[in-house]
Amino acid sequence: MGDLFVRLADTPWQIAMVLSGGGSGAVGICFRRAGASVNFVEANIPYSRASLESYLGAPPFDGYASVDTAQQAATVARSRAIRLGNGNEQRSAGLALLAVLPTEPSRQDGCRVVVALQTANESKTWVQSIDKATDGERHDRSSAESIADHMVIVAIEHLLSL
Template sequence: MDRPVDWKSLTKRLSQTDWQIALVVSGGGIGAIERCMKRAGASVNFVEAVVPYSRASMRDYLGAPMVGKSASKETSIQLAQVAFERAVSFSDIDQGRAVGIALVAAMPTFPARNQTNQIHVAMITMNGCQSRSRELDGQLIDRDDAEEIAEAMVAEMVENLTG
């Protein structure tokens, strides 16, 4: 998504569906949780939002070691799978409407790290997995811009549910 996200319209369209979403965010993009929950009736679609931020809390959430680095496509898919399973277990409707969405990121920080800044988002439903990844040029982007990109990547996944 290169255009600004109209969160109000997106969450309104989502509220007209019966998707049951478990959302997990780590390393950045935390604003996506606020954006998704900042409407009356958000509990109609969201069964939980979790922020396992440290490596230890990520291992605990997963119930197993990470398959990749903490900010990797593989880990986003692994987290989305756990989120999907949790959505199924917490859902009050059939599991065909359950969704697990996970965002993991290595964001611009200070002091700068010797790692590529990157964002990975994955979504799992009964129909399969979708994932998106984006590398960020640390010289050209600041943390606030990176956060907006991460939030927009979550919005893209949610948008796929409302189409």
């Protein structure tokens, strides 16, 4: 993973992140290294529904952890990357992670992670249902958080391929 961030540091990408409902470990993964500020301009964690609505500037399009809302959040993040970064619209990206993760009491409607990436030329999303582990047991919160963290890494790898 270190190689990923070395490669990222050699690019002009400016990234603003927003995470809601889980996945906050991704901030540490991305920021816990020398030179992280070369590429990351901020990370927001609007955790409550009211906070996410405030970040978006409006109620979500379609639920709090949907593909449409993740894309809405990534678009807001990209505009913040442009404003807070170096102003290079072609190399500014918004990265959003919205999650419904295991909690107590257990959720009846299922758990999932949605990651969205917004650049000047592309909107891309990744969705992962995390209801069952490979052994058929339910994921615990820690394993679900790890899945969310990994999805952010996948999105950054994709960004480097653009």
